[in-house]
Amino acid sequence: MADTPDFLTLKHNRDQAGKREVPIRRVIMVLVALFSVAGLLNVFGQRPDTSKAAVPAASIKLYAPTRVRGGLYYEARFTIDARQDLKKAMLVLDPGWLEGITINTIEPSPIGEASHDGKLVLELGHIPAGATYLLFIQAQVNPTNIGHRSQDVALYDGGTFLADVNHAITVYP
Amino acid sequence: MDIVLRAVVVYVFVLVLTRAVGRRELSTLEPFDLILLVMIGDLVQQGVTQNDFSVTGSFLAVGTIGVLTVIFSYLPWRFQILRPVLEGVPTILVEDGNVVEKNLKRHRLTQEEVAAAARVDSIESLSQVRWAVLETNGQISFIKQDGDS
Numbered sequence: 001m002a003d004t005p006d007f008l009t010l011k012h013n014r015d016q017a018g019k020r021e022v023p024i025r026r027v028i029m030v031l032v033a034l035f036s037v038a039g040l041l042n043v044f045g046q047r048p049d050t051s052k053a054a055v056p057a058a059s060i061k062l063y064a065p066t067r068v069r070g071g072l073y074y075e076a077r078f079t080i081d082a083r084q085d086l087k088k089a090m091l092v093l094d095p096g097w098l099e100g101i102t103i104n105t106i107e108p109s110p111i112g113e114a115s116h117d118g119k120l121v122l123e124l125g126h127i128p129a130g131a132t133y134l135l136f137i138q139a140q141v142n143p144t145n146i147g148h149r150s151q152d153v154a155l156y157d158g159g160t161f162l163a164d165v166n167h168a169i170t171v172y173p
Numbered sequence: 174m175d176i177v178l179r180a181v182v183v184y185v186f187v188l189v190l191t192r193a194v195g196r197r198e199l200s201t202l203e204p205f206d207l208i209l210l211v212m213i214g215d216l217v218q219q220g221v222t223q224n225d226f227s228v229t230g231s232f233l234a235v236g237t238i239g240v241l242t243v244i245f246s247y248l249p250w251r252f253q254i255l256r257p258v259l260e261g262v263p264t265i266l267v268e269d270g271n272v273v274e275k276n277l278k279r280h281r282l283t284q285e286e287v288a289a290a291a292r293v294d295s296i297e298s299l300s301q302v303r304w305a306v307l308e309t310n311g312q313i314s315f316i317k318q319d320g321d322s
Contacts, residue, residue: 005304005316008263013306017264018279021257028193071223143223144175173179 044172046072053155053163057084058127060155062165069172070143073104078135080155082127086162089124089133092116092154096169097137100145104138146173176230179221180237187217188245192261195280260309267305270318280307291315 004010038044045067052061064076078091091110095118097103112123127133147170154164202210221234249256256262264276272284288299290313296302304316 004265005306008265008304008306010265010268013263014265014268014273014276017262017276021261022279025193025195028189032190032193 042067045069045170046074048075048077051165051167053165055163057157057162058082058086058089058155060153060163060165062153062167064151064167064169066168067170067172068141070141070145073138073140076137076139078133078137078153080124080127080133080135082129082131082133085129086127086157088158089127090156090158091122091124091135092156093120093122094150094152095119096149096151097139099149100142100171102140102142104140105136107136107138110135141171145171147171176222176225176233177237179223180234181241183217183221184238184241187213188259192259263309264307265304266307266313267299267302267315270300270302272299276307282307287313 004013046065046069048063048065050061050063052059054060059081061079061081062076063079065074068074076097080086080089080091082089098120106122110122111125112121114121114123122135124133124135149169149171151167151169152164153167155162222230245259249259264280265273266276266280266282266287267273272287277283277287284299287305291297291299291302291305294315296315296317299305301318302315303318306314306316308314
């Protein structure tokens, strides 16, 4: 049997080399693959979900992602179906809609904006009975905004509460 | 603070991933591998600096990665027990002209690949090889049998 090169031994470098390393490498690669699969399955966002609430006067549907990552652009779509005349429709958004999130645009532009108990009030104006009102918010997550926040949405007609949609967003780094 | 943390997380992730991928894959620089390296670099950069275009941000990210590089080269130098974990172990692939099959299998290598690496070193046949060792950097080094020139 030939002498091994310096610093190499048959035991360590022939018989045992990689014996423990290979299973560990496989476990790590499986974990990495699972992470990618989790990404495919929307664990880390940004696929939108639909949340709804309805009362006799109107229904509200929110189509927006519940999980996003820092820097992502996303859209939130609000659909209001008025079954009765809404003279002064208003959407009241939790501060989580704005906390660490840049609103690029709100279309159609609300006729007014206000703050109520720290919440953003969007005044939409008159929605006739039978009409559908669509509101789009285009937003981008600030990269430093990590965490979980409530993004509830409430629909009012003037001072009268009609319905609310429970929604929350989780921002991954 | 975030940029430093992101640099640490990404550095450790890339370190673990490259160790897990296997050294042989990393030592080859085929055109595809080169493109892949550039892609990985670009993707990693976005994760570390994100929308920070400042010189301070660059200094923080590059400085952190520089410090981590020193730390991860110091650790295996200072603590021998960490060397197999952080750098791996040189693996004997050929002994006295005989291929060590189980070690080829562990590193997803074929005899043809070892023979190709031998030809690069002007060795015609693996029977002329006394030792072939897969080094920790992914290169295969060859020591010829006595009497072979």
